[in-house]
Amino acid sequence: MSRHNNKTVKANIKKDVDANEGITKEVIHNIFVDTLEQPVNPPISTSSTNTNPSNHPPNNNIQNTARLGRRRFMQGFGYTIGVTAVGATGLGLTGCGDDAKNSSHTNDEVASFVHGVASGDPLSDRVILWTRVTPQQTGSHQFSVEWVVARDEQMSNIVAQGKVTTSAKNDYTVKVDADSLEPNTVYYYQFRVNKKLSDIGRTKTLPVGNVNHAKMAVFSCANYPAGFFHVYADAAKRNDLDVCIHLGDYIYEYGRTSMDAQGAITPAYASVNASAINREVMPDKEIVGINEYRTRYAQYKTDPDLQALHAAVPMIAVWDDHELANDAYDSGAENHQPNTEGKWDDRKLAAVTAYHEWMPIRNEVQSEIYR
Template sequence: MTITAFQSYRVPSYGVSSRHTPELRAAARHIGRRRFLGVTGAALALAFAVDLPRPGVAAAAELDAARIATDPFTLGVASGDPLPGSVLLWTRLAPAPYQPDGGLPAERFDVDWEVARDEAFATVVRRGTATAHPEFQHTVHVEADGLEPGSVYYYRFRAGAWLSETGRTRTAPAATGSVSSLTFAAVACQAYQDGYFTAHRHLAEDDVDLVFHLGDYLYEYAVDAAGGARAYTDRRLPALFNHETVSLEDYRLRYALYKTDPDLRAAHAAHPFVVTWDDHETENNYAGAVPENAVPPEEFLLRRAAAYRAYWENQPLRPPQLPTGPDMRLYRRLQWGPLAQFDVLDTRQYRSDQAYGDAPHVPGPESEDPARTMTGAAQERWLLEGWRDSTALWNVVPQQVCFSRRRMDLDPVAKVSMDAWDGYPASRRRILDGAKAAGVENLMVLTGDVHVGYAFDIKDDFDDPASRTLGTEIVATSIASGKDGSQRPGNWATFMTANPHLKFYDGRRGYARVELGQELARADFRALPYVTTPGAPVTTAGSFVTEVGEPGLKPA
């Protein structure tokens, strides 16, 4: 079965939540890779796993890039996952990005790339040629190595007569080098149909070393011809975006829509990104092999395979992250010299199904089952072992959903989210105990998902405000999801009262900016007054510091 055949395959949507069908939940929990590969339609899934060229390996016939008649670099450039001696460079050839084939035939094209120390490319330090394979939708992933640690570089691509825009990136410092500080941004949740990506434009102009994207890079929901809340009057989007993404073709086209946004392109060109997904890159609130709706698990895993493949193709990710079928190793570890260790988590692919039908609920036997996991056993073990071996001053965990307790009402036993770590308290307990056992003193968790900005003290016992503070959690609000938002949402007073460890809450769009230093870390919450019209200014809604060796947030 060819990939083209899979592109035309569409998963049915029955509209009934599988969280209310125990048989489907059980089937999804127990479906193994052997059964998955044996079900009807397995050949479609195998199309993602075998007989595909790795980057640089010959496949289909090659065409001269000089035959590309219009600009193929419509989706910009990006870089990511910086190491001391290398960085990953990304682009995609797509002269017609809103067409399923991107406006190119199913042939290979050579793409030249170069890295320089200056924006004028007077001092080129690395160059080479990569192959844009049709099997990877003519995306290009280049591991540019042989670079100096802790250095800024400029990069660009060339295909025939066409030259891409110039990107700016940097390498990580040497493991044993001297690093006084690091400034990074945390972003999340950019529903195209909810508004403009103005926050990315401000981020592109901000002086940060690195950007962490914490998930919901795109949304699977339909986008109408007017672009939803963007309410375009000077352009119309094709009808092919006006349905939910389920096939490989759907997900690829949705990335094309997002990456044609000029503000997102500007942010990618300005800074290296470290990305991880949440749910909407595949489907809302899925859990492992359990879909949101009553779709047979085998069919959902086919959809997950399509979503994961399109994610890798369209992000600045290295070859170890290349998925196989419905599986993708996204959790990984990055270092910033001796200053910081970043343990990037995946809290979607391996988690237990949400308890109590995935609705807000008081803690109970179902959610408190000690066997429940947010990360899966292998990832949990990897995280705790990494902390035991860490010599970094700051241990930072970029991940997806609220880690700290978030009581939603003022009842003696309050409801909490079953989709966040509150729905997996035993899993959170193991993580916190592991941090204590490893002697992690300066723990910072980065979170997205909830479309608001929060600042939490991470308590050893969230039921006891006087218990030891083990770290801090910085929750980045959304880029666009939730539309304009408000400074103080309707539940602001309730949340601030019910959660004494919650130090800040703002409901506007924007991003979080964090500076790690030798003595303290500072977090600035950057906020926009609106996103449903373009051009909003940005202000700092709140600033906090946490000191080395004394976890806990204080106003800056």
């Protein structure tokens, strides 16, 4: 049926029996809500992995948006008279004031935006903007990062801008709560560190009042070594999504190998083909400490399909268990052994801290395992 008059909700649910764990998982393949009389778009598959590398895009030119020229760049970052900043709050970061005052603390070395840009937790008047600065050298002090929000993709109609600082304390991640925005409106955003520009991201605020039309893509269970994230790329190509929802297992904690009951070393869960398709996880062991969780998020965030998704549509994310450890609960997890991996509370804090650093979400109390 290509047209409809009444409110419809289409949900294709696939039962995926996990033979290793003996449990049944429900993977939501698509949720589509529409009350307008128009053709139904093709459903979005949310099986987040695919082992066929032939469809995987090259790891360059992820964004289709053009780089800004020098004149547009100067305008976009407020160097043209008459451009004013709209209020915004940096989360967990110190805003930069006078350049001279901060010159002894900021770093003018060359840096880049290896991990792309993202937006998330949209409200009707604000949205979280995220990126990460990658220092050229290890041991860098801190960086002053400029951000700008515009109504157009050419970044000429500026509505908000500001500065924040980032450092190794929060793994050089940058998070801004850009506010004073209009409801149900598409915006574009970009970052700059020293002379380096990030890609341009697209985001959208939520509407207010009664809503009779919404489209979203729903994802879960994205295991990097199991295959390529083609579904992220498919969703990023659409221009009709209001938001994407990630139901959890954004990352997995496993290493490259595991030991079976007989003591034999075997490929870790869903990692049999990882080496052949060049998708082996980093670090190579199970992640337990804060730097290990950070490294795993950094690897995921270099995936071109995930970068394309984050740059195209805001994400609302919640965690499941693998962001911490398999079958996690308040006082432990099936995949946590205190005698060899330390205290569960230490691991939980490390996992939740890295999650808040690397995800485009509003920061919450980090001692909780829910948000």
